[in-house]
Amino acid sequence: MSALGFIGLGVMGQPMALNLRKAGHALSVYARNPAQSAPLLAAGAAVLATPAAVAQASDVLFINVSDDAALEAVLFSREDATSGATSGATSGAAAGLPAGGIVVDMGTTSPAFTRQLAERLLAQGVSLIDAPVSGGQAGAIAGTLSIMAGGTEAAFQRVLPLLQAMGGNIVHVGDSGAGQIAKACNQIVVSATLLGVAEALTFAAQLGVDAGKVRQALLGGSAYSKILEIHGQRMLDENYAPGFKAKLHRKDLGIVMAAAQAAGMALPATALATQLMNALVGNGQGELDSSALIEVIQQLNKAAS
Amino acid sequence: MSALGFIGLGVMGQPMALNLRKAGHALSVYARNPAQSAPLLAAGAAVLATPAAVAQASDVLFINVSDDAALEAVLFSREDATSGATSGATSGAAAGLPAGGIVVDMGTTSPAFTRQLAERLLAQGVSLIDAPVSGGQAGAIAGTLSIMAGGTEAAFQRVLPLLQAMGGNIVHVGDSGAGQIAKACNQIVVSATLLGVAEALTFAAQLGVDAGKVRQALLGGSAYSKILEIHGQRMLDENYAPGFKAKLHRKDLGIVMAAAQAAGMALPATALATQLMNALVGNGQGELDSSALIEVIQQLNKAAS
Numbered sequence: 001m002s003a004l005g006f007i008g009l010g011v012m013g014q015p016m017a018l019n020l021r022k023a024g025h026a027l028s029v030y031a032r033n034p035a036q037s038a039p040l041l042a043a044g045a046a047v048l049a050t051p052a053a054v055a056q057a058s059d060v061l062f063i064n065v066s067d068d069a070a071l072e073a074v075l076f077s078r079e080d081a082t083s084g085a086t087s088g089a090t091s092g093a094a095a096g097l098p099a100g101g102i103v104v105d106m107g108t109t110s111p112a113f114t115r116q117l118a119e120r121l122l123a124q125g126v127s128l129i130d131a132p133v134s135g136g137q138a139g140a141i142a143g144t145l146s147i148m149a150g151g152t153e154a155a156f157q158r159v160l161p162l163l164q165a166m167g168g169n170i171v172h173v174g175d176s177g178a179g180q181i182a183k184a185c186n187q188i189v190v191s192a193t194l195l196g197v198a199e200a201l202t203f204a205a206q207l208g209v210d211a212g213k214v215r216q217a218l219l220g221g222s223a224y225s226k227i228l229e230i231h232g233q234r235m236l237d238e239n240y241a242p243g244f245k246a247k248l249h250r251k252d253l254g255i256v257m258a259a260a261q262a263a264g265m266a267l268p269a270t271a272l273a274t275q276l277m278n279a280l281v282g283n284g285q286g287e288l289d290s291s292a293l294i295e296v297i298q299q300l301n302k303a304a305s
Numbered sequence: 306m307s308a309l310g311f312i313g314l315g316v317m318g319q320p321m322a323l324n325l326r327k328a329g330h331a332l333s334v335y336a337r338n339p340a341q342s343a344p345l346l347a348a349g350a351a352v353l354a355t356p357a358a359v360a361q362a363s364d365v366l367f368i369n370v371s372d373d374a375a376l377e378a379v380l381f382s383r384e385d386a387t388s389g390a391t392s393g394a395t396s397g398a399a400a401g402l403p404a405g406g407i408v409v410d411m412g413t414t415s416p417a418f419t420r421q422l423a424e425r426l427l428a429q430g431v432s433l434i435d436a437p438v439s440g441g442q443a444g445a446i447a448g449t450l451s452i453m454a455g456g457t458e459a460a461f462q463r464v465l466p467l468l469q470a471m472g473g474n475i476v477h478v479g480d481s482g483a484g485q486i487a488k489a490c491n492q493i494v495v496s497a498t499l500l501g502v503a504e505a506l507t508f509a510a511q512l513g514v515d516a517g518k519v520r521q522a523l524l525g526g527s528a529y530s531k532i533l534e535i536h537g538q539r540m541l542d543e544n545y546a547p548g549f550k551a552k553l554h555r556k557d558l559g560i561v562m563a564a565a566q567a568a569g570m571a572l573p574a575t576a577l578a579t580q581l582m583n584a585l586v587g588n589g590q591g592e593l594d595s596s597a598l599i600e601v602i603q604q605l606n607k608a609a610s
Contacts, residue, residue: 111512134526146526148519169525173518181512182519185505189528192501195574199497200490203561206570207416207486213478214453214487220474221439221451222549223494225530244527256508265511266605268581269500272573300571 004162005029005058007051007074007093008107009036011242012133013064015140016106016166020062021045023165028057051075055096060159063093064106067251068113071105075117099125102155104162106147108132108248110255111177111184112262114150118176127155128176131163132183134190136244144168148186150178184259187252191273191290193227198294201235202301212236231291240288247286250277309467310334310363312356312379312398313412314341316547317438318369320445321411321471325367326350328470333362356380360401365464368398369411372556373418376410380422404430407460409467411452413437413553415560416482416489417567419455423481432460433481436468437488439495441549449473453491455484489564492557496578496595498532503599506540507606517541536596545593552591555582 002025006017009031021027021043028046030053031037037047048054051074055061065071077092097103103121105114105128118128129151139145145167149156156172163170173182200218204211215232218224234240253274260267276296283299285292307330311322314336326332326348333351335358336342342352353359356379360366370376380399402408408426410419410433423433434456444450450472454461461477468475478487505523509516520537523529539545558579565572581601588604590597 134523134528136527139526146522146524148522169522171518171522171525173522174514178514178518181509181514182522185509185519186523186526186528188505188508189498189501189523189530189533192504192574193494193498193528193530196494196497196501199572199575200493203493203565203570203572204486204490206568207564209479209483209486213476213483214490217451217453217474217476217478217487218439218491218494219451220476221444221491222441222531222535223439223491223498225494225498225532226527227530228494230527259512260508263511264606265508267504267508267602268577268605269497269574270504272577276573297572300573301569 002059002162003028003057005054005061006064007031007054007061008064009040010064010066011137012140013106014039015137016064016145017045017062018043019143019165020162025162028054030054050091051077051093052091052096055093056098058101059098060102060104060162061093061097062104062106066107066248068109071107071109071117075103094121094124097121097124097126102127102129102159104129104131104159106131106133108183108252108255109180111180111259114177114180118151127152129155129159130176130179131159132179133167134183134186135167140166147171148173148179148182150174150176150180184252184256187249187256188267188270190227191249191253191277192269193225194231194291194293195269195273195276197225197228197232198235198297201232202294202297206301231289234289234291235294240285240292242287243289243291245286246277246280246288246290246292249290250274250281250286253277307364307467308333308362310359310366311369312336312359312366313369314345315369315371316442317445318411319344320442321369321450322350322367323348324448324470325467330467333359335359355396356382356398357396357401360398361403363406364403365407365409365467366398366402367409367411371412371553373414376412376414376422380408399426399429402426402429402431407432407434407464409434409436409464411436411438413488413557413560414485416485416564419482419485423456432457434460434464435481435484436464437484438472439488439491445471452476453478453484453487455479455481455486489557489561492554492561493572493575495532496554496558496582497574498530499536499596499598500574500578500581502530502533502537503540503602506537507599507602511606536594539594539596540599545590545597547592548594548596550591551582551585551593551595551597554595555579555586555591558582
């Protein structure tokens with residue numbers, strides 16, 4: 001059985017790491033905020049002082065941090081993790097990785113960065129699997145996440161039994177970056193659907209109809225989506241406790257739009273959703289669940305709010 | 306048991322009327338195209354020569370025609386239905402309706418027209434239930450349509466057992482027009498979701514990833530929708546046999562945008578979807594299933610198509 005490491009124990013990472021531990025794996029962890037490590041310590045994981053120390057103890061290293069810059073820092077930082085001062089010695093995880101090891105990036109990262117990262121790691125004999133997830137905190141806790149993986153078939157097969165401790169629907173989409181492209185597609189679909197549900201419920205309210213009954217009627221037909229079911233109910237309840245924060249959804253849409261621009265692609269609905277998500281975050285609501293996007297539509301149409 | 310009438314035996318109306326007949330109801334029918342009546346005749350329905358004749362034979366009259374103008378013509382036309390010439394006598398159904406009767410409009414009609422129609426019928430002692438549906442031809446055949454109803458509680462309760470022969474999820478949304486507003490909301494959600502799925506699958510293909518695997522990965526997470534499952538597969542197969550024709554989806558979006566303009570509402574995503582559906586129909590593809598909307602996104606991004 002492999003020795004596992006997990007770096008990044010936030011809203012998603014903590015329950016995902018706990019599910020690996022519950023599956024019986026030896027596990028060492030690192031989190032910038034030590035309080036996030038406590039449940040892992042209680043579950044028998046080793047809490048170590050630096051990403052490099054976790055990497056040295058691991059054949060397979062899972063990382064779940066917020067963006068490209070954070071992932072770069074975890075892997076290649078020369079900053080002393082305990083003092084914050086820049087030192088000559090690296091505390092980044094890459095230096096600690098054994099040849100033949102595998103890094104599994106479970107955060108949402110840009111496809112271009114992922115492909116570069118795969119090449120950098122390969123130069124030291126380490127494989128990268130990009131394996132971003134969908135399904136939210138509830139899916140992370142239940143171990144039913146949808147996992148979209150990119151990388152070589154051999155590396156994917158080695159980590160598949162580990163991913164199965166965290167997710168239900170696990171698809172090997174293609175080579176390095178393919179998982180991140182699938183995640184970008186996920187965010188395209190989710191943002192367009194959120195926007196459609198937000199406009200529909202606002203339209204119903206403004207035309208004097210019970211938006212809750214409209215949602216109920218729509219759930220039985222072609223309009224059914226997880227977003228209508230879960231986020232539509234949050235919109236009706238004005239319950240925007242995350243869930244998935246608007247600022248992270250905006251970050252992910254930024255990845256999509258940058259990739260589309262680099263590829264010379266027009267994505268008109270995603271561009272619109274990105275603009276409206278910018279407004280939501282700009283209005284100071286970035287910490288809310290991204291279903292609060294309906295508030296931007298309601299602000300446009302004040303009579304409905 | 307009530308004597309029922311059904312006018313409008315198209316792709317949706319024909320299987321819906323057949324389900325009423327299979328439930329054991331006495332049924333008389335009228336269709337502009339006599340060939341559409343043949344399966345009803347074989348199932349024991351009476352095929353009559355004019356809408357007025359069907360109305361005279363019915364306590365509850367179902368109508369499923371394509372738009373406001375067609376509904377107006379069915380109910381109030383003075384045109385001789387057999388010769389096409391305008392005569393002094395009305396052949397419209399309204400003149401034949403018995404006081405205490407109910408008209409059930411199962412087509413997609415504008416909310417404003419529906420409210421006016423309810424008043425006109427009430428003046429002759431007839432109730433109107435607006436009861437548009439979602440679920441497509443497959444749902445119509447299986448009798449599992451989602452039905453969104455507007456009108457008085459008393460009239461709704463009288464027709465509910467009849468609607469149950471045609472639909473599964475039946476919601477009384479509110480007063481006259483509320484069913485049509487719910488249907489407008491349905492089309493808002495469906496068009497935004499279609500657009501999101503179309504952009505995601507086009508993005509995946511253009512970035513060199515297997516769009517079918519992306520769809521598979523997304524089906525297990527927050528991006529799940531009936532549209533991703535059914536229409537996403539149609540897009541991958543380039544199988545645009547309707548289903549629900551783009552020209553009808555465009556007509557429905559026209560109803561939504563007219564209602565939004567009348568109410569002084571901005572619906573940015575729906576406005577965008579309407580523009581792109583206009584382009585699809587303008588490109589000569591109005592007879593295709595509305596999932597062909599992906600072709601407009603592909604034309605924008607020719608490298609992906």
